[in-house]
Amino acid sequence: MTKTSTSQCRGPSLGFPLDIGSERYTFSFTIRDSTTHFVNATSWGSEDYIRSLSDSFRLGECVIIENPLIQTKELEREEKFSPATPSDYKLLLSENHSTVKLCSSYEVDAKLLSLIYLPVKESCDYYSLGDIVVNGHSLDGKIINVLAAVRSVGEPKYFTTSDRRKGQRCEVKLYDETESSFAMICWDSESILLAQSWVPQETVIFAADVRISFDKFRNSMIATVISKTIITTNPDTPEANILLNFIRENKVMNPLDDEIDNYLKESMNLNTIVDVYTVEQLKVKALKNEGKADPFYGILYAYISTLNIDDETTKVVRNRCSGCGYIVNEASSACTTCNKDSSEFKSVFPSFDMLIDLTDHTGTLHSCSLTGSVAEETLGCTVVEFLAMTDEQKTALKWQFLLERSKIYLKLSMSHRARGGLRVSVLSCKLADPVEASRSLSGQGKVQN
Structure with missing residues (x-):
């Protein structure tokens, strides 16, 4: 089977041992070739193969997939950690039999490229940031969609866990007509790379299936990009265009001065x-x-x-x-600015x-x-x-x-x-x-x- 598709989202799952005495690595991504059809693809293989495959294309590029194995997906288990798709099937790519090739410019169908700007969820199916703040603890742990503008993008922060695994995180500040600043945290390299391309106060995103949680340190709600999340940058929808006009007319002046x-x-x-x-x-x-x-x-x-x-x-x-x-x-242990009302x-x-x-x-x-x-x-x-x-x-x-x-x-x-x-x-x-x-x-x- 040969198919040209748009790589819409990729998962962060690189590297863990499966068999005693050997290691196999896995890499997941989601492909789309129409407004209504998209499926998940997973590849297993050696570390060199998986890292080479992961580096061979980026979000939003068109690829040709040859000889994938088509399998029925296990809804309850797989969609807990992977993007929810309308298909009952998934693609399994093997190191020895399957290939993924980046399309050359003359092979790309313009109709495929336009899919990059269409969210995978209904354009009106989202929470405003104000709704999230008002609902507070009732949304803690829930998976929802968010439409928001990018206020600022932080530098990636690198760290090493107690068991010596290396990781990274990046904090993005979002805003809309209802809330001036709301944190979204990215933990995987692909979403962090995508976030670095966003221009603050000029970019709108539709984040499908982000996790909302209450951050005790900040005493506020935050969003987290997870393996189920698919982010569409500057979506071509009426709701996104309204928000884009709002941020252009209400640019925050000198946001770093204070x-x-x-x-x-x-x-x-x-x-x-x-x-x-x-x-x-x-x-x-x-x-x-x-x-x-x-x-x-x-x-x-x-x-x-x-x-x-x-x-x-x-x-x-x-x-x-x-x-x-x-x-x-x-002496008072109370903020005189915020705690005027007990x-x-x-x-x-x-x-x-x-x-x-x-x-x-x-x-x-x-x-x-x-x-x-x-x-x-x-x-x-x-x-x-x-x-x-x-x-x-x-x-x-x-x-x-x-x-x-x-x-x-x-x-x-x-x-x-x-x-x-x-x-x-x-x-x-x-x-x-x-x-x-x-x-x-x-x-x-x-x-x-």
């Missing part, structure tokens, strides 16, 4: 920051920007010269309001909130803000883990970073409340690659004057 907005949002895409500075160059640029409201961003190769995480007289962790993100007065009491949570100094061969930036998840990633521990450490452990942790050259992404903005009139926020701080740092500092990188 300090608290920065704290609550996922960090901006660091790939967009490419200018390398020295401390001296940053200070000169700040003087030139005096009086300007817009922040500027840069990369600094420097040492952390002050990191008082083992000093009991220095406050490293503070409570923040789960509603607005402001630091809460320890019936709407907002909980608080502990968060890193510290000031560090950054030094290179040209000078020092004092009192740079290192907070929240960025601080957790920098230190390599959560707030809870940090609070459980002894003083000796905190000192040992500090010396892992002091006088070690780091690659630091910064946001700098003028503020009369900040030391020297300049607020410096750390967006990312990781130990620098020596070769990369040397090349940049010697003038071979993209250094700004």
Whole structure:
């Protein structure tokens, strides 16, 4: 059987052992060739074959599948983890007998490409973000559809689990006419790659079958992309066009200007920051920007010269309001901004909130803000883990970073409340690659004057 189809969604299932003494890997995706017909396809094979197949095409590209095995699907078991399809069958691809080939441009039918913009669910079958927030706990754990605009896309975050498996996550902020900011979390590489292509405040998505849950840390509802989810970017539907007109007419101005907005949002895409500075160059640029409201961003190769995480007289962790993100007065343990009405009491949570100094061969930036998840990633521990450490452990942790050259992404903005009139926020701080740092500092990188 040979068939040309549009790859609409792919699952994240790469790699797990099946037989004693050997490993087989699996890869799943969903294909579509009409407005009403789409099926799931699964391939099994060696690691090299599966990874090669996975890398051979991307979402939205057209493929030709040869010699698949057609099987009746087990509805209850399979559709629990795979996209729900109208067909009673599925395709099974084997390493030895089946092939998947990317269509050349002259082989692609224009009608197939248009399917990329049609959701796999009815265009009116979705929850508004406001509905999700209002329904709250009643939707916890439910699988629903969402139509929303993209407000911001965070940088992918990489981590290693306790059993040494590597993973990644990316947070996308959504909004619509009913809600200004709503988090959607992507965990698999394919959805994260797709999210990185979205242009904030210009992109609308229809996310079919996302899981809604209550996040205790945020004290709010969130959406999670799962293996059942199929996302359509800029869908060609009346409802999506209405939302697109709304976001064009109501663009959020300078969404990164506010300090608290920065704290609550996922960090901006660091790939967009490419200018390398020295401390001296940053200070000169700040003087030139005096009086300007817009922040500027840069990369600094420097040492952390002050990191008082083992000093009991220095406050490293503070409570923040789960509603607005402001630091809460320890004496009252209540947010004066959100809790004016006792019936709407907002909980608080502990968060890193510290000031560090950054030094290179040209000078020092004092009192740079290192907070929240960025601080957790920098230190390599959560707030809870940090609070459980002894003083000796905190000192040992500090010396892992002091006088070690780091690659630091910064946001700098003028503020009369900040030391020297300049607020410096750390967006990312990781130990620098020596070769990369040397090349940049010697003038071979993209250094700004």
